[in-house]
Amino acid sequence: MKKAGQSPANGPRAARDFAVPGSRTVHADPRWLPLVTALADLRQRHRCSVRIVDADCGNGALLIEAAREARALGFTAIEARGIDGSPAMIARARSAAGMMRDGAIGLTFDQVDMAQALAQEAVFPADIVLWHGTARDDHRAGLSGLLAAAGERVIGDPAAVAIGGMLA
DSSP, rough: OOOOTTTTTTTTTTTGGOOTTTTTOOGSSSSSSHHHHHHHHHHHHHOOEEEEEEOOTTTTTHHHHHHHHHHHHOOSSSEEEESOHHHHHHHHHHHHHTTTOTTTEEEEEEOOOOOHHHHTTTSSSSEEOSSSSSSTTTTTTTTHHHHHEEEHHHOOHHHHHHHHHHHH
């Protein structure tokens, strides 16, 4: 009998490979390729540092993998902040972030009100803001403007917007 959290090929899986049943893996996330492209673009412009904010970060898997990818591309200072309203998700994200052992990567996960956190981010905008929707399609009052002000580039999830539109 196979234990949960183990793959037959290599025993226990790393925290970065863990996916909640029914969820998509990080590399299958529709935001992954635009994110990698944005990071590569910043490196081509000789940037050595990057700031990434994941609004509505959930368990932090995408943000943690984004920080690892930034490091692999040669960034020497990576500041990554995850924002979510769920205490359980933030706890999982902090636990996973605690396994990181790279001094070039700074990961923080905060349980805060989304609008308030995005307004704080606008003071010193991030290079990249990850979002489950798209800034122009989000219907929550004022959130579109806050997302746009929080970062240079907002990378959204068009699939989530389509699903949200069908359910609304």
